Amino acid sequence: MQVTIFPLQDFPIINPGDDLESILIDELRKVDMIDGDIIVIAHTIVSKAENKVFDLSKIKPSSFALHIGDLQDKDPRKIEVILRESQEIIRMNERVLITATKHGFICANSGIDKSNAPGETVISLPDDPDLSARRIRDRIISSLGKSVAVIISDTFGRPLRTGTVNVAIGVAGINPIEDFRGRKDLFGYELQSTLVARADEVTAAAGLVMGQADEGTPVIIVRGVEYSQTDASATDLNRDRQTDVFR
Numbered sequence: 001m002q003v004t005i006f007p008l009q010d011f012p013i014i015n016p017g018d019d020l021e022s023i024l025i026d027e028l029r030k031v032d033m034i035d036g037d038i039i040v041i042a043h044t045i046v047s048k049a050e051n052k053v054f055d056l057s058k059i060k061p062s063s064f065a066l067h068i069g070d071l072q073d074k075d076p077r078k079i080e081v082i083l084r085e086s087q088e089i090i091r092m093n094e095r096v097l098i099t100a101t102k103h104g105f106i107c108a109n110s111g112i113d114k115s116n117a118p119g120e121t122v123i124s125l126p127d128d129p130d131l132s133a134r135r136i137r138d139r140i141i142s143s144l145g146k147s148v149a150v151i152i153s154d155t156f157g158r159p160l161r162t163g164t165v166n167v168a169i170g171v172a173g174i175n176p177i178e179d180f181r182g183r184k185d186l187f188g189y190e191l192q193s194t195l196v197a198r199a200d201e202v203t204a205a206a207g208l209v210m211g212q213a214d215e216g217t218p219v220i221i222v223r224g225v226e227y228s229q230t231d232a233s234a235t236d237l238n239r240d241r242q243t244d245v246f247r
Contacts, residue, residue, distance in 0.1 A: 003224040005209050006031075007217035011045075014218075020049035021139040024219065031221065033146045038225060039136070040151045040206035042218035043169060044116050046132050047123045054081045056120040068097065078112065078122055085110040085124050101125060104238045105169060107156045125154065129170025130233045137172040149174035149227065152234075153203045153210070166207030168199035168234045175230040176200070176237050197237055198227055 008027045014020060024041075047053065061069065061076035065083055069076030071094055079097070086099035090106055099110045103125065111125040126132045129152040137150040152170030157163070168176060176199035181192060206220040 001224060001226060003205070003222065005205055005220060005222050007209050008219040008221070009217070011217065011219055014045040014048045016048050016051050016053050018049050020045060021136055024136065025139060025143045027219070028140065028144060033140075033144055033148065033221075034223065035147045036149075036223070036225075037146065038149045038151060038174060038202055038222040038227070039140070040153050040166075040203055040210070040220040040222060041133075041136070042210060043111075043125055043129065043152050043154045044113065044123050045218045046126050046129070046136075046152055046170075050126055050132065052124045052126060053117065053121050054124065056081075056122065068092065072097065078109075078114070081122055081124065082110045082112045085112060102127075103129065103169070104235050105156075106238075107154075111154055111169075125169060126152065130172065130235070131170075133170040133172035133234075147173070149229070151199055151203055151206075153206065155207070166203045166210065168203045168237065171199050171232070171234045173229050174199055174202075175228040176232055176234055178228065198225075199234060200237060202227075 008031070011027060012023055014023070056075065056077040059077040059080050061080040065076045065080040068079045082097060082099065085101060087102050088100040089097070090100055091098040097109055098106065100106050101110050105111065113123045117123045133150040133152050137148065140146060140148055150172045151168045151174065153166045154169045155164045156167045158165065176197065178196040178198045181194060202222050202225055206222055210217055210220050
């Protein structure tokens with residue numbers, strides 16, 4: 001298997017309310033798409049198009065947000081947005097605020113991001129990243145006639161590991177988890193518990209090209225990966241409480 005990863009170069013800046021699907025289709029027409037391609041899209045441009053941008057000048061922080069802001073020496077207005085986009089605080093101290101988002105993702109600051117947000121604004125995750133991915137995939141199939149998969153990505157930290165990595169928060173047309181149980185390894189041993197986070201693998205690989213700063217490449221095409229198609233959700237990657245030893 002040979003995997004190729006390349007960006008859509010010079011992708012236009014996306015502003016709140018833009019028709020991302022139409023802009024994306026126009027850009028994809030410039031490359032030779034093939035069936036099986038996986039389109040990895042940074043959530044920031046999806047969130048912008050879906051108006052998930054918060055003007056901090058219009059945010060009134062609660063007393064709890066003021067307390068956390070004082071504890072962490074951070075803008076309490078941003079803390080307020082983080083709290084609004086969360087369903088639970090997992091860990092909090094003077095340095096970090098780890099939350100469970102409304103989607104069930106456990107990450108720093110509910111995924112609220114100041115990067116690539118102009119002025120006094122912050123960007124949150126899409127309300128339903130799976131739905132966003134399905135909508136984009138449907139437009140690509142209907143407009144370009146190519147059977148592709150779509151992944152919406154974000155950058156998460158990891159328990160017991162330093163540094164961040166791109167992960168899938170929304171999927172369409174790709175099974176996020178490949179079940180290898182029952183298969184044999186090189187020595188004939190039957191795999192008992194191997195579940196491969198295929199969508200996260202692809203997203204992390206795309207992150208090598210997407211970058212984290214001013215690269216301006218929020219859309220990546222990953223070609224040559226073997227995957228199965230499904231209507232499953234990226235939230236299937238969330239570990240449940242019964243098997244989560246970190247909570």
